[in-house]
Amino acid sequence: MSDQDSAGFEALVSALSGQLVGAERLYASLNGEATSFVRINHGRIRQPGTVRQSTLSLRLVDGRRHASAELTLSGAADEDLWRGAEALRQLRELLPALPEDPHLLLHDSEAVSVDAVDSALPPAADLVDAALHEAGDADMVGIFAGGEVWRAFGSSLGQRDWFSRGSFTLDWCLVHSADKAVKSTLAGDTFDPGALRVKMAAARQQLAVLSRPARKLSPGSYRAFLSPAAVGEVMGLLSWGSFGARALAAKSSPWNKLEDGELRLDPRVHLVEDCAGGVAPRFGAEGFPVPAQVPLIAGGALVGRLVSPRSAVEFGIPHTGANSNEQPGSLSLAGGGLAPEAALSALGEGVLVGNLWYLNWSDRSVGRFTGMTRFATFWVEGGEIVAPVDVMRFDDSLYSWFGSALEDLTSTPELQLSTDTYFNRSTDSLRLPGALLSGLRFTL
Amino acid sequence: MQGLEQGQRPAGRAPAGDRFEAAARDFRAVLPAGLEFVSLRLVEERSDSWSIRRGVLEPVQLGVDMGGMVTVHEGGGVGYASTSDLSPSGLRAAIDAARGWARRSAGRAVFDFRSVEMPHPTGSYRTPVIEPWDAVPTSEKIALLREIDGMFPVDPRVVEWSASLYAVRTRVRYLTSGGGDVEQELHHLAPDLLVVAHADGQTQKRGASGRGISQQGGWEVIDRVGLRARAARATGEALALLTAPECPSGRMDLLLDPGQMMLQIHESIGHPLELDRILGDERNYAGTSFVTLDMFGSYQYGSPLLNVTFDPTRADEFASYGWDDEGNTAERCHIIKDGLLLRPLGGVISQRRAGIAGVANARASSWNRPPIDRMANLNVEPGDKSFDQLVKMVERGVYMESNTSWSIDDSRNKFQFGCEYARLIEDGELKGVVRNPNYRGISAQFWRSLKGVGDAGTLQVNGTPFCGKGEPNQIIRVGHASPACLFADVDVFGGG
Incomplete structure (x- = not known):
């Protein structure tokens, strides 16, 4: 038995369920990976290694009292069963001291699902070799992360959900000098050497432009085209405390004034939490099914929110299967009418923003935010890239970028698989178009 | 489930003795001779997360995270392997995996790892603790959170309030192939507070900057960082901000x-x-x-x-x-x-x-x-x-x-x-x-x-x-x- 397959998880949850006493119920979730990480700097290897980890979360419920324990699994069935039993013993001791939870909502189901997709990735070292070969003598820096991830949920009532995928991300820069670099990402569940070659060649082309003398811009407002990656940074900022029912109720969301009708977005803005179009499991850490889509903004109006089971009870509204912090994981912004290949000519003169960086709020309540340009950002004249731009700080408004200053969105949103590896490899994704703005306000 | 008597509920098998001590012994036993440099870093973190929000105790979360990382320098290359399997076979597999990466990176690493002299320290370190987190009864932890919750005055403009305690006890054992053997035990406490006030389209908050007052120590950290005093003034300051003028430019x-x-x-x-x-x-x-x-x-x-x-x-x-x-x-x-x-x-x-x-x-x-x-x-x-x-x-x-x-x-x-x-x-x-x-x-x-x-x-x-x-x-x-x-x-x- 192994924690890395559905049979092992089934055996572990069943055995632990067998140890329940009286009316106790058990809800278990699993989050694991076996990943090769290879860090690269200056086209050479900095830190190569392998991480195998699997974390089991157990929630013991007795009436309306409950508490949870997370534990690392060793992969050895006997020891893991002992660890789980020990965690249950601690939780059982704790429960009588806790008050009843008025916001408790559990998913009582006996449904079983298995969503396992094998991959045929080459060995990590071979894939890294291919990347270093394609980079040639360029100054390549970045990371390869690849292998299997698995997620599972099970309960003493019989519910079992299993999700596993083999996939990789190669996230890298070719650096010209200092902070002048071209960022690229290749990701998926299969490796296509041709796709790597195309991406590397495109990066090399942009690298040549970065060798031109940089343009220093003065603070002020400029026409701008935000690449899908740059729009992705904005969505990253919005992932924290913007779309959740709790943030909106606490008047701490930048969308509160949109909800109140005090501020408006462009009617072409349609934003959806699109689990069906992403790569994440269709069940949450608490076992609730995640809807295929949760509309958040439609026609420029706030039409939905992400609601965790606790918030559903607290606010008396239906939940959306959201996790406890009510963060999106698969945001999708609808495309507009601008063909991607026509973006620069539509921009005419202005700034092509390849990437943004380190976004945060200047005044959250009115959607005012700041951040930096980063990597390949260029000055454009006559629809042609003229020169790289030294990094600039902006201080602007969501209600401008996605409202009064929005000229158009590109017509074909791009899927961006998350390269996030905090604690474990993410299964989040974004599907976003580029955005043409009549004005972007630089301040420093 | 071998070894269990008939009819007994399967309870798994407890590791014999101290897990770190056993892993240290096994690491030395399975370590191949003649390697340039190998280290094993064992980490165990036990965490407790307690919080109260709007008068309701949030779900309590306990945690035990444990595993080890083997690092190898060989032939000028470097490699690591992390594993939660601290058995002799698990450690042996990790050493093999780390060696594999070291060999693969030899001659292609950012520098020749043979040129660095790695330390082989011995000794121990422990956070000075007056009142260990584990010695504080559950009732006292809940009482503190309720006390702080009660310090946020009832005002219709206060729309959100919370307080929390996040305690982590970290144990690290670091061993090297050159005889290095260090044990460290660190005790962390990360308290937090938040009050959000809202009126006339304006939202303001006061708190502890997202656990920005964290320190090492035990329960005494609560008083050392003035948690109660911070809570006592938070609401008044948040309300004052609502009607204050904008910061000048x-x-x-x-x-x-x-x-x-x-x-x-x-x-x-x-x-x-x-x-x-x-x-x-x-x-x-x-x-x-x-x-x-x-x-x-x-x-x-x-x-x-x-x-x-x-x-x-x-x-x-x-x-x-x-x-x-x-x-x-x-x-x-x-x-x-x-x-x-x-x-x-x-x-x-x-x-x-x-x-x-x-x-x-x-x-x-x-x-x-x-x-x-x-x-x-x-x-x-x-x-x-x-x-x-x-x-x-x-x-x-x-x-x-x-x-x-x-x-x-x-x-x-x-x-x-x-x-x-x-x-x-x-x-x-x-x-x-x-x-x-x-x-x-x-x-x-x-x-x-x-x-x-x-x-x-x-x-x-x-x-x-x-x-x-x-x-x-x-x-x-x-x-x-x-x-x-x-x-x-x-x-x-x-x-x-």
């Missing part, structure tokens, strides 16, 4: 409290001086640095009033330890003295790569991530001005408290930071509250405008669990002790 003097100094030190001194950033490792993620190797020993980073120390030996600070995760002995040293930049924040391997002396700051977030250069405790040393004296030095300016927003470029130069709370300073006196205070500047210029440094009476020891960096990504604890500091001619502005 313009260039003026800026007086920062130690809570905001934590962020200012962290982003515009700590990160740019991390040696792995200067060496380019982070250019694809956390970024590079405006600091270059030739600046050490000659570059005037700040005014002559600026004195910065790297100090992992300050027992109460959040990122204290006896040895870093490459086995280097922790020592206090000046990074910047009288404004002059002296040395970077780089561990043994980075020092060898750069050919420059650094500090003991190679740290990993846990057993499943390799060590990289992290700032640990980075402090501004106290000066000679009382808080009142600093205020009296200001003709027109703003005093800001508690970070709420932070953004800086990938070279750690152009920044914009925002605070929760501010007051005007006019003609040497603190005046009324102003809201949505922000300021922006450039690191390379900002520290040279330091014109007053608070004395020890203004110093606070702050820290946070949330410093993100690295590929693969790592979140790690840092500490920043600082007095209040006064800066001249800063670009200040408000919201709206």
Whole structure:
């Protein structure tokens, strides 16, 4: 038995369920990976290694009292069963001291699902070799992360959900000098050497432009085209405390004034939490099914929110299967009418923003935010890239970028698989178009 | 389920004795002879998360995370393997996997790992603790949260309030093939508070800057960081901010409290001086640095009033330890003295790569991530001005408290930071509250405008669990002790 397959998880949850006493119920979730990480700097290897980890979360419920324990699994069935039993013993001791939870909502189901997709990735070292070969003598820096991830949920009532995928991300820069670099990402569940070659060649082309003398811009407002990656940074900022029912109720969301009708977005803005179009499991850490889509903004109006089971009870509204912090994981912004290949000519003169960086709020309540340009950002004249731009700080408004200053969105949103590896490899994704703005306000 | 008697519920098999002791013994037993360098870093973290929100105790979460990382230097290459299987076969497999990577990277690594002499330390370190977290009854933890919850006055304008305690006990055992054997036991407590007030389209908050008051120690940290006192004034300040005027805009003097100094030190001194950033490792993620190797020993980073120390030996600070995760002995040293930049924040391997002396700051977030250069405790040393004296030095300016927003470029130069709370300073006196205070500047210029440094009476020891960096990504604890500091001619502005 192994924690890395559905049979092992089934055996572990069943055995632990067998140890329940009286009316106790058990809800278990699993989050694991076996990943090769290879860090690269200056086209050479900095830190190569392998991480195998699997974390089991157990929630013991007795009436309306409950508490949870997370534990690392060793992969050895006997020891893991002992660890789980020990965690249950601690939780059982704790429960009588806790008050009843008025916001408790559990998913009582006996449904079983298995969503396992094998991959045929080459060995990590071979894939890294291919990347270093394609980079040639360029100054390549970045990371390869690849292998299997698995997620599972099970309960003493019989519910079992299993999700596993083999996939990789190669996230890298070719650096010209200092902070002048071209960022690229290749990701998926299969490796296509041709796709790597195309991406590397495109990066090399942009690298040549970065060798031109940089343009220093003065603070002020400029026409701008935000690449899908740059729009992705904005969505990253919005992932924290913007779309959740709790943030909106606490008047701490930048969308509160949109909800109140005090501020408006462009009617072409349609934003959806699109689990069906992403790569994440269709069940949450608490076992609730995640809807295929949760509309958040439609026609420029706030039409939905992400609601965790606790918030559903607290606010008396239906939940959306959201996790406890009510963060999106698969945001999708609808495309507009601008063909991607026509973006620069539509921009005419202005700034092509390849990437943004380190976004945060200047005044959250009115959607005012700041951040930096980063990597390949260029000055454009006559629809042609003229020169790289030294990094600039902006201080602007969501209600401008996605409202009064929005000229158009590109017509074909791009899927961006998350390269996030905090604690474990993410299964989040974004599907976003580029955005043409009549004005972007630089301040420093 | 072998070994169980008929009819007995399967309960699994308990590991015999202390898991670290057994793993240390097994590591030495399975270690192949003749390897250049091998280390095993075992980490166990036991965590408790308690919180109350709007009068309701949130779900309690306990945690035990345990595993080990094997690192191998062989033939000039390097490799690591992390595993939660600490059995002899698990450790053997990890050594084999790490050797495989080392062989594969030999001749293609960023430098020849044979050229670095890794430390082989022995000893132990333990956070001084007066009242251990585990010795505090559950009822007392709940009572404290309820007491704080009760300190947030009932007011229809208060729309959200919460308090929480996050305790982590970390045990690390570090062994090397050269006889190194270090055991460390660290006790962390990260409290937090939040009050959100809303009226007439305006939302304001007061709190502890997202666990920004974290320290090492036991239950005594609660009183040491003044948690109750902070809670007692939070609501009044949040309500005052609702009706306060916007922070004025313009260039003026800026007086920062130690809570905001934590962020200012962290982003515009700590990160740019991390040696792995200067060496380019982070250019694809956390970024590079405006600091270059030739600046050490000659570059005037700040005014002559600026004195910065790297100090992992300050027992109460959040990122204290006896040895870093490459086995280097922790020592206090000046990074910047009288404004002059002296040395970077780089561990043994980075020092060898750069050919420059650094500090003991190679740290990993846990057993499943390799060590990289992290700032640990980075402090501004106290000066000679009382808080009142600093205020009296200001003709027109703003005093800001508690970070709420932070953004800086990938070279750690152009920044914009925002605070929760501010007051005007006019003609040497603190005046009324102003809201949505922000300021922006450039690191390379900002520290040279330091014109007053608070004395020890203004110093606070702050820290946070949330410093993100690295590929693969790592979140790690840092500490920043600082007095209040006064800066001249800063670009200040408000919201709206």
